[in-house]
Amino acid sequence: MRIELKTEIPGPRSRALMDQRRAAVARGPFHGTPIFVAKAHGAVIEDVDGNRLLDFASGIAVTNLGHTPExxxxxxxxxxxxxxxxxxxxxxxxxxxxxxxxxxxxxxxxxxxxxxxxxxxxxxxxxxxxxxxxxxxxxxxxxxxxxxxxxxxxxxxxxxxxxxxxxxxxxxxxxxxxxxxxxxxxxxxxxxxxxxxxxxxxxxxxxxxxxxxxxxxxxxxxxxxxxxxxxxxxxxxxxxxxxxxxxxxxxxxxxxxxxxxxxxxxxxxxxxxxxxxxxxxxxxxxxxxxxxxxxxxxxxxxxxxxxxxxxxxxxxxxxxxxxxxxxxxxGGALLKRIQAVGEQIGARLLAWKERFPIIGDVRGIGPMRAIELVRDPRTREPDKAAAQALAKYCYQHGVVVLGAGTYGNVIRLAPPLTLEDAELDEGLVILEAGLSELGRSA
Ligand SMILES: Cc1ncc(COP(=O)(O)O)c(C=O)c1O
The missing domain is CATH 3.40.640.10 (Type I PLP-dependent aspartate aminotransferase-like (Major domain))
Known part of the structure; x- marks a missing residue:
């Protein structure tokens, strides 16, 4: 298990830094989570309170090879x-x-x-x-x-x-x-x-x-x-x-x-x-x-x-x-591994669509996948609040995910592409629990 939470999220040091941030840093730059990083390696981010979280955002799809690759x-x-x-x-x-x-x-x-x-x-x-x-x-x-x-x-x-x-x-x-x-x-x-x-x-x-x-x-x-x-x-x-x-x-x-x-x-x-x-x-x-x-x-x-x-x-x-x-x-072994990661993510997300009516659409190619959350699958009315609640549930339970979409109702998966099967599974289990928690499972 990679996730290790020692404090509530955000912890006291992250909260204090966020207060300083509000005073010193312009409002404009957004932050998807309220935690501050101390160090990161592979798919794991350790915050300033010593909590370890799985990173399914990769700094907005950047650290494709994981954090600090040797x-x-x-x-x-x-x-x-x-x-x-x-x-x-x-x-x-x-x-x-x-x-x-x-x-x-x-x-x-x-x-x-x-x-x-x-x-x-x-x-x-x-x-x-x-x-x-x-x-x-x-x-x-x-x-x-x-x-x-x-x-x-x-x-x-x-x-x-x-x-x-x-x-x-x-x-x-x-x-x-x-x-x-x-x-x-x-x-x-x-x-x-x-x-x-x-x-x-x-x-x-x-x-x-x-x-x-x-x-x-x-x-x-x-x-x-x-x-x-x-x-x-x-x-x-x-x-x-x-x-x-x-x-x-x-x-x-x-x-x-x-x-x-x-x-x-x-x-x-x-x-x-x-x-x-x-x-x-x-x-x-x-x-x-x-x-x-x-x-x-x-x-x-x-x-x-x-x-x-x-x-x-x-x-x-x-x-x-x-x-x-x-x-x-x-001979391109990394891409083959990434394709396998994509297949696992794709299969899990499609299974979720059957279980959770809040998921209106599952899409993407390879590991670049997302779920679009809706109030009602018939009207397809976007559910931004649900996406925000899901992202919050995830970081509070140790997984960093990113929202997306013009209507703010999409959760995208952008983990480091080098993550291990066990890390992928650990993160997806939290996401799945978050979807159940939204209280709309069939
Ligand atoms: C498709 C695409 N184009 C351009 C940009 C802008 O890149 P940057 O934020 O490095 O300026 C982004 C950033 O998210 C992007 O996703």
Whole structure:
């Protein structure tokens, strides 16, 4: 058993730190749990009161290899002793080039590629759009309902949920939103056909295809609640973009590096986007992101037009290279293990759907799974309060989980992908008890 609770959750030291946080830290940054971490390893977080909790959130789908993996930590330590920073824009270093070479090789697409490194997911998204605009000399950017692309101005303008946008208008112009094929909430039985019709209507008759620089898509909505786009939708979208000279940007920031059981979610869809954005799992906890794609598109911005002081930090690059080593080791054994984890999670969640009428929908791909909670399975009215109560029950009993979804009624599972069977089971037992506790079991 990994979970060990010595105090109530949150314990006294976490509570005291939360008081200090309220006084010293701006209200804006949210926190999904009221505990403060002291240290973390593997799938276990130890808080400042000495409680041990299982982490099914991975710092928002980042620590895919678990906390403090030895190989990553060693690579980081070794690089920290060599040099911390020169700025790639001043005195370049080999690691930046090596990481780009490796990303060019492993990302989907059998064409010549180039890559660019930045610090955060939002920065990758911003730069992907800049690159697409420079290449096409067009302005329009088409995004989808329920999408999340970050919090900087352009990325926020591309993000759907009002909670991330409230009070920040005016937004960046030339961003157009169209329905995501969200099967559970589609007004028509064929979500794919419905969303494609709306997309074509928008692009062909309202924006004009020759004004659209890029379509930016999450194949599986992350913050939007782990909703997977149907394969035909994605394939049709890709051929539409190709036909009209529109750059297809797939945002793999949350889905990348094993989260769906493949290195990239694109591999489930048989599509080769022009550009992909990567972050989160790439650095195993160190801030690093990337845009990777067709060489001729990536080369559109002139020298000095993209970059930044810290982009592609050498210590973060060392972590990323160690992450890639791990995925490539032993003929891809890690991905096979991750797929097995995904199957176990999928089977458990489907069984829960039979038992708990509060679960309206179970979905996702591989280990990237979520449950959507509803007041009544017939009306599908979202039950945000239940999701909040379930997340609270979980951390109070030693499991950290994350909410998600435009209506706040989704619980997503994003454990470290390296967790052991016993750890997975221990965490799922708590979640299951939480669902029973909600008092709605059949
Ligand atoms: C799909 C997707 N794109 C972009 C972002 C933004 O990344 P960051 O928070 O690192 O700016 C996120 C973060 O959750 C994400 O899930």
């Amino acid at each position: 190989d990553v930590v060693q690579a980081v330590q070794a690089q920290a002793e060599r040099f911390l920073h020169t700025s790639f824009n001043v005195v370049p270093y080999e690691g930046y080039v090596t990481l780009c070479e490796r990303l060019n090789r492993i990302t989907p697409g059998s064409f010549a590629k180039k890559a660019f490194l930045a610090n955060s997911g939002a920065e990758a998204v911003e730069n992907a759009v800049k690159i697409a605009r420079a290449h096409t000399k067009r302005q329009g950017v088409v995004v989808f309902d329920h999408a999340f692309h970050g919090r900087t101005y352009l990325a926020m303008s591309m993000t759907s949920k009002v909670g991330y946008r409230q009070g920040f208008a005016p937004f960046v112009p030339e961003v157009y939103r169209t329905p995501f094929p969200y099967a559970y909430r589609s007004p028509e039985p064929d979500a794919s056909a419905w969303a494609l019709r709306a997309f074509r209507e928008l692009v062909l008759h309202h924006v004009g295809a020759n004004n659209v620089a890029a379509v930016v898509l999450e194949l599986i909505l992350g913050e939007g609640g782990f909703v997977d786009a149907p394969v035909p939708f994605v394939q049709e979208l890709a051929s539409f973009c190709k036909e009209h000279g529109i750059v297809l940007i797939v945002d793999e920031i949350q889905t990348g590096f094993g989260r769906t059981g493949k290195l990239f979610a694109c591999e489930h869809y048989g599509v080769e986007p022009d550009l992909v954005t990567l972050a989160k799992g790439l650095g195993s906890g160190l801030p690093i992101s990337a845009v990777v794609g067709r060489a001729e598109i990536m080369d559109a911005p002139v020298e000095g037009a993209i970059g930044g002081t810290f982009g592609g930090n050498p210590v973060a690059i060392a972590a990323a290279l160690a992450v890639l080593d791990r995925f490539e080791a032993d």
